[in-house]
Amino acid sequence: MFSEDTVLLLYEMSDVLIAGLSNGSVYALMALGMTLVYGVTKAFNFAYGDFFNMGGYFAWMLIIGLGLQFGGYVTIFIVVLPMLFGVGYAMEKFLISPLRKRADWENRIMMLTLGLALFLTNLYMVVFGVKLKSLPAILDGILEVGEFVFSYQDIMIFCLSLGGILLFGWTLNNTRTGMAVRAVAQNPAGAKIVGINIGRIFAATFAISTVMVGFGGILLSQKLFINPSSGGAIMVKAWVVTAFGGMGSIRGGLVAAFIIGIMEAFVGWIFGMSYGIIALFILLLGTLIIRPQGLMGKGE
Amino acid sequence: MHLRQMAAFIGISYGIMALLPILVGDIPFIMNILVMCLIWAVVASCWDVMMGFAGIFTFGQVAFFVIGAYGSAILAISHNITPVIAIILSGFITAGMGVLVGLPCLRLAGPYVALVTFGVHMALQPLLKGEIGLAIGSGGAAGLLTIPPISLFGYEFTSSNIIPTFYLILLISLACVLAIMFMIKSHWGNAFLALKDSEDFAMSLGISAFKYKLMVFAVTSFLTGIIGGVYGHFYGVLSVRMLDLDLFSILMVMILAGGLGHFPGAVLGSFLVVAGSELMSPLGAYRAVTMGALVVFLVLALPDGVMGIFLKWLNKDDSANPAGSFSNGTIT
Amino acid sequence: MIRVKKLNAYYGQFHVLNDVSISVEKGQVVVILGPNGHGKSTLLKAICGLAEKTTGKICFNDNNIIETSSEKRVNLGITYVAENRELFPHMTVLENLKLGAYAKRARPHEKQNLEMVFDLFPRLAARIKQVASTMSGGEARMLAIARGLMSNAEFLAIDEPSLGLQPSLRTEVFNTIKTINEQGITILLVEQNIPQISELASKVYVLEEGQITFAGSALEATNDEHLKEIFLGM
Structure with missing residues (x-):
């Protein structure tokens, strides 16, 4: 029916699509974390990319000590994710909330997180060295379905990310803390009236977002390398995705992440990897000029 | 701060600077550091005005500095324009860039300006290193190595005749800082402060926050471009390594140490930090880590920097600084 | 149940409440009347922990809660209806x-x-x-x-519940408040205009320019000519 060339092309394209989906799912994790924090606490965290790497580095540190089987990764998640939660919680509670008393708190928070980002980036370089590190895949090997070839790694990343996203959504809608987070995002005054401790919710929100981005870091560091100085670039990417989807919009973040993940994969496939960044910037510029509030604007 | 206090502070700081060569004029190493102090004082002041006074969080300062430096150098090398004119032209080019960047993003919320200017910064390095850069004469990855020094009436201001060069740069730096002071204390500056307290009232007077912010953006980029050019012609070499992100933490420490939003503070801050940074160079790789940690510490512990302490000691109510006039109540 | 002693509240530099003292006994409905912008909302908010700068004493069942956070006050049984x-x-x-x-x-x-x-x-x-x-x-x-x-809640601070409502709905709201009170909940109400005040309230305060200018029973309030004109819409 189709010529052999076309068939091969379709297979290649499906590969690219899968890669795009798996990347996109991690971007979704990152975007959701960022949009959550910004929507609820209005704080902007420049160190976000360095938290992504923190997840990767925590995992890497554990791997030197433990084995590399699937069981190994379960341990990693059990140990690292709570650590990330703690880091995020402490950061909001001790570093950020004291700044909200000032009139120029937004800028001060940005300065503090920028300083923190530079601190962490250089700390990673000093502690872990400048060389790139990598994590072993959760699941090696490939899955063959008829003529289609998928790597288990991509599948695992996609599934785990999706799991994370679903857990996130469930938490927001079904747990008391989750509902409190939504309440604070929608109406802080109302939240106070109802007896919600806003400081604690801010800290919990920050902690949740740190877990999400760190989790994304662990996942993606299997496929790509951990680069100590990539914090800035990762933060910018998360930002572009979030801005494209609309700051504060969960649905927007999800949609944007997958669109960008897939778009990036195809642009890279057709034109070459370095053009992916250019495509991102064009997208960002376009967003700022045509529709600055992103796809789904401001909302919950 | 009142105009008189600001002017006095600037006068004293620069005055002391002007006298230092008497003590250390024969130590080129220290003289070089002093020149750096003077140059960074302008960059830090510009960034402080943008962030602390105009309330715009921008990553543009370093980018504009580099654009100013490269612009002037390229004009001098590839187009044989004499450095003095090249510097001035470069200032205008940089100001143009500032307006170009400012126009779309100043209307947007805080983080967006930061994002766009960060993008400009990130884009600058590959641009200068790559083909486009080579085409306009940036020297690519190797940078520029043969930038001619400033010469007036046949006299060359290089690092060999460090003392006259020092005084020239001191004058330029002082002029830039004074320009900033007049901009803040002008009719427009005071109006802008009124705007921050009550938009409706200011609007009724016909003052547009957007226009003022754009003007501040343009003026600070102009001054930063100029001092960037001066830097290039003083050092004679330029490379894209100047765009490393660590520079931001150093600049932030300067502003925070001086006092965010307390204008002349950044001048003192830059003097302190350049000196301190030299003292810290034995730390090697740990220096950058320390700088980052310092930023976090300063933002939390010393929110108004040295100027804050100074002002408290003077016991005067700093009505010129919006951040300082906010009372201690928590926002409910 | 609630005893406010010499409460002062500030909004920035503006002195909103000036040495205000009121008391609400358990089971009562107390109404605070007064012109707009003179501090009625601030008083309610202060009692519930939602006002900015406050000094003085706010006693809930004999405990001074002025330093207690608003979340803790909700847990004590004090709730604000904005x-x-x-x-x-x-x-x-x-x-x-x-x-x-x-x-x-x-x-x-x-x-x-x-x-x-x-x-x-x-x-x-x-x-x-x-x-x-x-x-x-x-x-x-x-x-x-x-x-x-x-x-x-044991104590509800309700801020102008009938504002902007048609008269029929207004009556309904006040009836509901009466029912709530009959279930045992103490109520402090801020209103501009209540014709039914004597049916509803046991005590009335008037707050003008941040100070209490009238304190008395609802009956006394309805017999006061000055008040009748301005606040009771009679």
Whole structure:
């Protein structure tokens, strides 16, 4: 029916699509974390990319000590994710909330997180060295379905990310803390009236977002390398995705992440990897000029 | 701060600077550091005005500095324009860039300006290193190595005749800082402060926050471009390594140490930090880590920097600084 | 139950409340009247821990709670119902009500209180899944009061519940407040205009320019010529 060339092309394209989906799912994790924090606490965290790497580095540190089987990764998640939660919680509670008393708190928070980002980036370089590190895949090997070839790694990343996203959504809608987070995002005054401790919710929100981005870091560091100085670039990417989807919009973040993940994969496939960044910037510029509030604007 | 206090502070700081060569004029190493102090004082002041006074969080300062430096150098090398004119032209080019960047993003919320200017910064390095850069004469990855020094009436201001060069740069730096002071204390500056307290009232007077912010953006980029050019012609070499992100933490420490939003503070801050940074160079790789940690510490512990302490000691109510006039109540 | 002694409140530099002292006994309905912008809302907010800078004493059952956070006060049984309602716009009626029971003291009674609230406000029961931002003014008012009740409060500070409502709805609101009070909840009410004041309230205060200018029973209030004209709409 189709010529052999076309068939091969379709297979290649499906590969690219899968890669795009798996990347996109991690971007979704990152975007959701960022949009959550910004929507609820209005704080902007420049160190976000360095938290992504923190997840990767925590995992890497554990791997030197433990084995590399699937069981190994379960341990990693059990140990690292709570650590990330703690880091995020402490950061909001001790570093950020004291700044909200000032009139120029937004800028001060940005300065503090920028300083923190530079601190962490250089700390990673000093502690872990400048060389790139990598994590072993959760699941090696490939899955063959008829003529289609998928790597288990991509599948695992996609599934785990999706799991994370679903857990996130469930938490927001079904747990008391989750509902409190939504309440604070929608109406802080109302939240106070109802007896919600806003400081604690801010800290919990920050902690949740740190877990999400760190989790994304662990996942993606299997496929790509951990680069100590990539914090800035990762933060910018998360930002572009979030801005494209609309700051504060969960649905927007999800949609944007997958669109960008897939778009990036195809642009890279057709034109070459370095053009992916250019495509991102064009997208960002376009967003700022045509529709600055992103796809789904401001909302919950 | 009142105009008189600001002017006095600037006068004293620069005055002391002007006298230092008497003590250390024969130590080129220290003289070089002093020149750096003077140059960074302008960059830090510009960034402080943008962030602390105009309330715009921008990553543009370093980018504009580099654009100013490269612009002037390229004009001098590839187009044989004499450095003095090249510097001035470069200032205008940089100001143009500032307006170009400012126009779309100043209307947007805080983080967006930061994002766009960060993008400009990130884009600058590959641009200068790559083909486009080579085409306009940036020297690519190797940078520029043969930038001619400033010469007036046949006299060359290089690092060999460090003392006259020092005084020239001191004058330029002082002029830039004074320009900033007049901009803040002008009719427009005071109006802008009124705007921050009550938009409706200011609007009724016909003052547009957007226009003022754009003007501040343009003026600070102009001054930063100029001092960037001066830097290039003083050092004679330029490379894209100047765009490393660590520079931001150093600049932030300067502003925070001086006092965010307390204008002349950044001048003192830059003097302190350049000196301190030299003292810290034995730390090697740990220096950058320390700088980052310092930023976090300063933002939390010393929110108004040295100027804050100074002002408290003077016991005067700093009505010129919006951040300082906010009372201690928590926002409910 | 609530004794406010020499309360001073500031909004920035502006001295909103000046040495205000009032008291509300358990089981009472006390009304605070006064012109707009003279501090009535601030007084309520201060009692509930939602005002900015305050000095003085606020005693709840003989404990000075002026330093207590607003969340803790909700757990003590003091709840504020805002003039602006402050609902959660993108959540349904049910979700808003459930969040009303967020405080620890309210959680074990959530189910009962939901039933109670739906009994009291049948209109809300009919609109469980409706999103709060789509409700009419009257319905939103009811939801705000209902949400306040969900916190299992002993003391409700209600800020101008009848503002902007048609007369028929107004009467309904006041009747509801009476019913709530009959169930044992102490109420401090801020209003501009209550014709039915003597049926509803045991005590009346008038707050003008941040100071109490009248304190007395509802009967005395209705017999005061000055008050009759300005506040009671008679």
